[in-house]
Amino acid sequence: MSTLHTVNKSPFANSSMQSCLNHTIKGDAVLMIEDGVYGASKNSTMSAAVAAKNGEIKIYALKGDLAARGIDEDKLIEGIKIVDYKGFVELAAKYDLANAWL
Amino acid sequence: MSEAKRFLYVNRKAPYGTIYALESLEVVLIGAAFEQDVSLAFLDDGVFQLTKGQDTKEIGVKNFSPTFRALGDYDVTKFYVEKESLEERGLSADDLQEIVYEDEDDDWAEKPSIRIVDRVEMAKIMANQDVVLNF
Amino acid sequence: MKFGIVVSEGPYTHQAADSAYHFTKAALENGHEIARVFFYHDGVNVGTRLAVPPQDERNLQQNWSALAKEYDIDLVICIAAAQRRGLLDENEAKRQGKDANNIADGFRISGLGQLIEMGILSDRLLTFGD
Numbered sequence: 001m002s003t004l005h006t007v008n009k010s011p012f013a014n015s016s017m018q019s020c021l022n023h024t025i026k027g028d029a030v031l032m033i034e035d036g037v038y039g040a041s042k043n044s045t046m047s048a049a050v051a052a053k054n055g056e057i058k059i060y061a062l063k064g065d066l067a068a069r070g071i072d073e074d075k076l077i078e079g080i081k082i083v084d085y086k087g088f089v090e091l092a093a094k095y096d097l098a099n100a101w102l
Numbered sequence: 103m104s105e106a107k108r109f110l111y112v113n114r115k116a117p118y119g120t121i122y123a124l125e126s127l128e129v130v131l132i133g134a135a136f137e138q139d140v141s142l143a144f145l146d147d148g149v150f151q152l153t154k155g156q157d158t159k160e161i162g163v164k165n166f167s168p169t170f171r172a173l174g175d176y177d178v179t180k181f182y183v184e185k186e187s188l189e190e191r192g193l194s195a196d197d198l199q200e201i202v203y204e205d206e207d208d209d210w211a212e213k214p215s216i217r218i219v220d221r222v223e224m225a226k227i228m229a230n231q232d233v234v235l236n237f
Numbered sequence: 238m239k240f241g242i243v244v245s246e247g248p249y250t251h252q253a254a255d256s257a258y259h260f261t262k263a264a265l266e267n268g269h270e271i272a273r274v275f276f277y278h279d280g281v282n283v284g285t286r287l288a289v290p291p292q293d294e295r296n297l298q299q300n301w302s303a304l305a306k307e308y309d310i311d312l313v314i315c316i317a318a319a320q321r322r323g324l325l326d327e328n329e330a331k332r333q334g335k336d337a338n339n340i341a342d343g344f345r346i347s348g349l350g351q352l353i354e355m356g357i358l359s360d361r362l363l364t365f366g367d
Contacts, residue, residue: 001229008256008367019114019146023225034252064259085263092260092361093238093269099112099228100236100364102245107357125278128317132349136357233356236364237245237278 003028004095007036008102011046018046020101021053029058029095031088037065040076047077054079062088107232108139113148115237117167118158123151124166126237131169134176141231145184145224149191152183152216154199167199174203174215181216184224239270241359243352245366247279248297249290254283257365258300265308273311273355274301276344278366281319284312284344298341305343312344313351 005024011017017039020030030053032040039046040061050059054077061076063084073082083091092098111130117123133140144152151167158165173179181201188194201215219227228234242261246253261271276283288298305312314324320333326346330338340346356362 001231003229003234006363008252008365015146016114022221023145023228025225025229028229033256085259086267088260089240089264089267089269092240092264092363097229097231097234098361098363099234100366102114102236102364102366109353109356121278125318129277129349129352133353135350136353138353138357233359233362235243235352235356235362236366 008034179203241355244280247282302343
């Protein structure tokens, strides 16, 4: 069973994102939403941990939340894909299970 | 009714500082009536919910920790507690309250509900569910 | 797909109710079903009839009420969480001897069993919280 994990908090505010990454299995996906999109940026203390997981899992960030926070596409860790709400719905349908890391 | 679904209640927050632990437990109690296959996961600060010796008199809130001990009677017998989360917080199994259930398939023998699992195992447990409830 | 949605934070303070709204809207617009939207913890506050947010901001409560009306979706406020936080419908107000009720159009108050039932009925259950 594959899981779509969502993370909505900034990884610099609490450890939910790190905990999420510690509990994914191969084939899962992580979608960063709300303040979670800050975890998608390059050059932060979190970037290496996120980048390391790419490949084993698919990592996405929500378009509207990136734009709201002024995070340009070129500031994102390589390999992270951007989806809109429609894409979010498609991911939720595609993966067997949803797990929200609040 | 069709086959029971595997429900996992994910508890990652400490008790009392916020209401999530208590209101999560309230869902478990109501949910028991629906005869699904229920498991509880305690990781990150959620492990604090199960510690012994909680005395809430001075802060004036209800101590709901005894309720965990009653869950065995509701057929909620799978409490997965993450080893790494305990260790990070300086806790061991000895710091947790004793929670048991009576196994009707084994002459009502008393067995521990708390199963300490490592992170890798917890990830697998989370993956093998039909519904995950996050609090 | 049939989605069950949990909203577990209140309006405005957290983005959860907005994110849930946009997800739910996108799901409906793309032909999916919403089994139920269940409001728990502070999420019950999304269902207040008495909010008067600034004119130049979105009206979250009205957005949810309008979405429910347009697509005939079931918005359920947990009674236990609502009682704690002072959200009452007409019946509850009478039952509890309170002098007012404050549930918005399109929301109904019901028990926690509705959350479990939603989990049983849905193909996917998503939680929007904090």
